[in-house]
Amino acid sequence: MNAATPLGHRVGAIVIGASAGGVEVLSTLLPALPETIRAAVFVVLHQPPDRQSILAEIFSRKCKLPVREAEDKEPIEPGTIYFAPPNYHLLIEAGARIALSVDDLVQFSRPSIDVLFHSAADTYRERLLGILLTGWNEDGAAGLLAVHAVKGITIVQDPQSAEAPVMPQAAIRMHSPDFVLHPRAIADLLHGLEPAPATSGTSPARAAPAP
């Protein structure tokens, strides 16, 4: 990537995948997203299939950005955080719309992080930022590789900081991510995403990721 381009200019969408221990990490990351961001944010958090849809409500209270549970064929709005509904895969459809599906489980999961990451990589390509967090299974590792393959930016939670290191470790085995970071550092990076006012010239958003 071109180090001269601030991440915030480049990122058209952010996809985040998390499993065991994910709520806590997301509570650090999502509130850090600046109000002015233009990128849409899609989140898959593994949950029991019969769980009520409460994530959007919980995170609405903590975040500056609007938070919603994704609806089928909904037009994607910039600066909005979308959660996958329990028991549905979340995909990005042509024409900047969301799609849901009840296809078979992928990596024992529905929603599956791989499914979201693959379809988002397909749509946003190098404008995608993919973040994979804590979890006990390997969902998301192949998806993050797909983000990498289209020259998107990949971030993996430092396994040492993860309640469940299996998921980040699996991702790191498959490719060498642009960043491996503690949740706090990912939050800082997200916070710095917007083309920043002069004072934040040294924010991580301006640092070039490893090639």
Place this chain on the structure above:
Amino acid sequence: MSQEFQIELPLLLEAIYLKYHYDFREYANASLKRRLSAALVRFGCRTLSQLQQRILHEPAIFPILLDYLTVQVTEMFRDPNYFKALREHVVPLLRTYPSLKIWVAGCSTGEEVYSLAILLREEGLLSRSLIYATDINPQALQRAEAGVFDIDRIPAFTESHRRSGGHSSLSDYYTAAFGRAVIDKSLKKHIVFSDHSLATDSVFAEVQLVSCRNVLIYFNRELQDRALGLFADALCRKGFLGLGSKESLRFTALAGAFADVSREDRIFQKKDRA
């Protein structure tokens, strides 16, 4: 997905349409692509063009591909609250009709239809009901008609049935034998299974209730509008429409044609034309 895949996809769908008259051209692309990638592996093809070549010239393998193009994931009393809401908001009005016709569109292997039939039996309505159960996948329809389910699935079905407000025992409606649960003939008597596509066929009856769950999510908006148009035409005055728990009319052209009955449970009622 490679650029070539994007080019080949519409070509493949066109070929399937011309040769087999199955119209997947207006299906939502993202999940279709995923399933076609899996089909490539299954058929040992490197590209969709290769797959197209085989599909065109080896009709015997088309049924296998059809199982990738359509998604047969279903269960009995899926989303128990939906069925509960039917009991609460729809059944009282259905009681006012001397005879009932109901359309389950995209019935897959039958779990939803039998759930509805059991509900109607419990509410004392099945004896005067006829349920049309339609799908485009002939293998699924065959299994639906047979009404034989793996016994391992029954405990979950039983629990969902109970949560749907079921006031009889699910075991009243099947016979268990050899690891299978066979659905009672007395339910099947009220169901007609048939091949019907929401993408290419037209309305065939007037009905009081349409239940079409987790089918529209596989369509793009234009095709959703077509299917919903069929439902609006098939429904009698003030007829009911039930959708999947994450499907809505909000982003469709038919949003104005229906009123909410139970927003949460995705049950709608056809409005009188102004």
